[in-house]
Each structure stands twice: as C-alpha cells, then as structure tokens.
Amino acid sequence: MISHVLPTYNRAPLAFTKGEGSWLWAEDGSRYLDLGAGIAVNALGHAHPALVATLTEQAGKLWHVSNLYRIPEQERLADLLVDKTFADTVFFTNSGTEAAELAIKMVRKYWSEKGQPDRTLILTFEGSFHGRSTGAIAAAGSEKMTKGFGPLMPGFKSLPFGDHDALRAALTGQVAAVMIEPVQGEGGIRTLPDACLKGLRDLCDATGALLVFDEVQCGMGRTGKLFAHEWAGVTPDIMMVAKGIGGGFPLGAVLATENAAFGMTAGTHGSTYGGNPLGCAVGAKVVEIIADDAFLSDVSRRAAQFRQGLEGLVAAHPQVFASVRGQGLMLGLKCTATNTDVVKAAYGQHLLTVPAADNVIRILPALTITEADIAEALARLDRAATAVEQAV
Numbered sequence: 001m002i003s004h005v006l007p008t009y010n011r012a013p014l015a016f017t018k019g020e021g022s023w024l025w026a027e028d029g030s031r032y033l034d035l036g037a038g039i040a041v042n043a044l045g046h047a048h049p050a051l052v053a054t055l056t057e058q059a060g061k062l063w064h065v066s067n068l069y070r071i072p073e074q075e076r077l078a079d080l081l082v083d084k085t086f087a088d089t090v091f092f093t094n095s096g097t098e099a100a101e102l103a104i105k106m107v108r109k110y111w112s113e114k115g116q117p118d119r120t121l122i123l124t125f126e127g128s129f130h131g132r133s134t135g136a137i138a139a140a141g142s143e144k145m146t147k148g149f150g151p152l153m154p155g156f157k158s159l160p161f162g163d164h165d166a167l168r169a170a171l172t173g174q175v176a177a178v179m180i181e182p183v184q185g186e187g188g189i190r191t192l193p194d195a196c197l198k199g200l201r202d203l204c205d206a207t208g209a210l211l212v213f214d215e216v217q218c219g220m221g222r223t224g225k226l227f228a229h230e231w232a233g234v235t236p237d238i239m240m241v242a243k244g245i246g247g248g249f250p251l252g253a254v255l256a257t258e259n260a261a262f263g264m265t266a267g268t269h270g271s272t273y274g275g276n277p278l279g280c281a282v283g284a285k286v287v288e289i290i291a292d293d294a295f296l297s298d299v300s301r302r303a304a305q306f307r308q309g310l311e312g313l314v315a316a317h318p319q320v321f322a323s324v325r326g327q328g329l330m331l332g333l334k335c336t337a338t339n340t341d342v343v344k345a346a347y348g349q350h351l352l353t354v355p356a357a358d359n360v361i362r363i364l365p366a367l368t369i370t371e372a373d374i375a376e377a378l379a380r381l382d383r384a385a386t387a388v389e390q391a392v
C-alpha cells in the first residue's frame with residue numbers, strides 16, 4: 001500500500017523535533033551534528049535568535065497581502081539585493097524551481113521583445129540541477145530526472161561539463177542564453193574555474209547571449225563571497241537565488257539587469273505568495289547578516305579549517321575518500337567507497353551529510369558553524385570512515 005506521503009524520497013529513518021545552531025535533536029532525544037543544513041538552506045543554522053525574533057515579530061503584524069499592493073518588506077529586500085549585487089531589479093519566488101522558471105521566461109521574453117522570437121535556445125551543462133518543474137528538468141536534461149515525463153519542453157541543449165570546444169561550437173548567434181551553476185551542487189560539488197566563467201562571459205558578450213547564473217545552492221555566502229561568481233570578477237545578466245536566502249523560510253528570487261528584464265512588464269509574470277511580508281522580512285535579516293565583510297571572512301576561515309581537516313581524512317582513509325572539492329563551506333568528498341554507504345555510516349556517528357552525483361558526499365554546514373563543531377564533525381567523519389573500512 002502506498003504511504004500517505006507520496007513516496008518520491010528515499011528517506012533515512014530519522015525525524016527531528018528541535019534544532020539549535022549546527023545541532024538537531026531526534027525524536028529519541030539524541031543529538032545530531034548537521035553538515036547538510038537542509039541542503040544549504042539553514043545558512044545561519046537552526047533557530048538563529050535574530051531570525052526567530054524577526055519571524056515572530058512579523059508574524060504578529062502581517063503575513064500575506066498579495067502583490068496587488070506595495071509590500072514594504074519586499075521593497076526593502078529588493079533594495080538590499082540591488083545594493084549588494086550586479087542587479088537592477090528583483091522578483092521574489094518561494095523556491096529555486098520557480099526562480100528557474102522565471103529566468104527561462106525572462107530569456108524568452110527578452111528575445112521576443114528584441115524582435116527575434118525564434119531565438120529560444122538555452123545552453124545548459126551535464127550534471128546541472130535547476131529544479132523539478134517541467135522547464136527545470138528539461139533544462140538539466142538528465143535521464144534520471146526526465147525519464148517518463150516527456151514530451152520535454154523544447155529549447156535546451158545540454159553540453160558536457162568543462163568542454164570548452166563544445167561550448168565554443170554551440171554558442172552561436174542563435175543562442176538565447178547560457179544557464180550555469182558557478183559551483184554545481186547536486187552534480188557533485190563541481191566548481192567552474194574562474195577562467196571558465198570569464199571566458200563564458202566573453203563568449204556571451206560576443207554573441208549577445210544572456211548569461212544566467214543559478215546560485216540557488218552556491219550563493220548567499222556559501223563560498224565565502226555573497227555570491228560565488230564574485231570570485232571570478234564577472235557578473236551575469238540574470239541570477240536565480242533561493243535556499244540560503246530564507247534561512248529556512250521558503251524564499252527565492254530572480255535578480256536581473258535592467259537590460260535583461262526588458263519586456264517583463266505588468267501582467268507578464270506573477271506569484272500569489274512570492275514576496276510576502278513574512279518571507280521578505282526574514283530574507284532581509286538573512287541578507288543583512290551574511291552580506292557583511294566580517295561574516296564572510298569568518299566563512300572563509302572556517303572553510304580553510306574544514307578543508308584542511310578533510311584533506312587529512314582523505315590521506316588517512318584512501319579506501320573511503322578520494323579527494324576534497326568545492327569552495328568555501330560548499331565542500332564535497334569524492335569517495336572511493338560508495339557515497340551512500342559513507343552517508344549511512346555518518347548517521348551511525350550522529351552526523352548528517354548529503355549525497356550528490358559523481359559518488360560525492362556534500363558538506364554544507366551552517367555558515368555559522370563553530371571551530372569546535374568543525375573539529376567534532378571531523379572526528380565523527382573519521383570514525384564513520386573507519387566503520388566503512390571495517391565493513392568491507
């Protein structure tokens with residue numbers, strides 16, 4: 001008999017009742033160290049006091065009014081994002097998938113309004129992930145996500161990751177946009193080198209194609225900059241944001257330049273919940289805390305500590321771990337053992353990690369994780385690796 005909850009997830013037999021910082025409490029009262037942070041969502045950890053205060057204060061005032069009216073909390077969050085980024089304008093969504101949908105629509109509208117309605121092709125990359133809507137699965141294109149859900153939305157071509165010649169050949173004057181994650185998350189924490197992002201920007205400039213960054217997972221301070229593309233010194237025309245921006249409250253956004261948003265006039269897009277006062281009040285607090293030089297330097301310092309420890313684990317457990325990848329606190333351990341066995345062994349040590357493609361386990365802790373908690377996490381991961389070694 002089918003479970004009452006649609007069984008689309010392979011869930012671990014764990015349920016949590018309380019969280020604080022980088023720790024979660026299970027139903028049986030035991031404590032787990034959380035290196036997944038709800039898949040890079042709880043950027044400030046669980047129950048961050050400033051977020052709890054902001055949420056409860058706003059909850060007592062106003063939750064939802066609809067975009068039929070001005071929403072001061074939404075305007076404030078848009079002001080903050082425009083002030084801190086390349087963007088001139090922002091649309092708020094409730095998830096990353098919805099942000100991907102709007103990014104795709106914005107690209108199509110742009111070329112339609114520019115008098116080239118047939119210029120619809122969006123180039124994407126193997127291993128990418130943009131969400132689970134019909135548009136987002138067509139964009140990523142993998143068999144795993146699309147099988148049985150055809151016919152797929154047309155207008156996408158997926159290129160091999162890191163193949164410059166294939167990209168150069170595909171990026172003709174007919175291409176509408178290139179959509180890419182500066183650091184692939186689900187694809188196995190694969191970082192696009194800065195030189196490649198720069199080259200991509202140059203190719204887009206040469207052909208007029210719009211450059212769309214999906215920073216749903218790698219954005220919001222995760223790599224040690226507010227957005228990952230800042231490391232390369234290039235900016236996109238359109239960017240999708242979600243996950244960390246709400247700190248656990250469902251919130252997403254599409255950021256765009258004035259040029260790219262050309263054509264997105266009244267009536268061309270909408271959302272009932274998107275940009276509601278509750279979500280935007282929380283989002284503004286998250287952005288305020290993360291978009292701060294001292295906070296971001298702390299992320300980089302913690303990242304260096306974590307990475308060094310992980311390199312040590314790779315050296316100590318070659319039968320389990322092959323290498324460390326990623327940037328900032330978006331880290332991946334490429335495994336020699338089976339990644340899901342390592343994730344399970346980590347559960348045994350009351351440590352939460354997240355599997356990804358390419359036989360990787362992801363380490364995406366709260367950006368506020370302490371030095372002591374990183375040391376504890378490394379000790380638990382060491383014991384988990386030993387358990388995996390003993391099992392074979």
Ligand SMILES: *Cc1c(COP(=O)(O)O)cnc(C)c1O
Pocket residue numbers: 094095096097098100129130131132181185186214215216217218242243
């Ligand atoms: C998670 C994710 C999405 C989809 O976000 P949802 O909030 O699950 O809809 C899109 N792009 C990337 C890079 C992601 O990691």
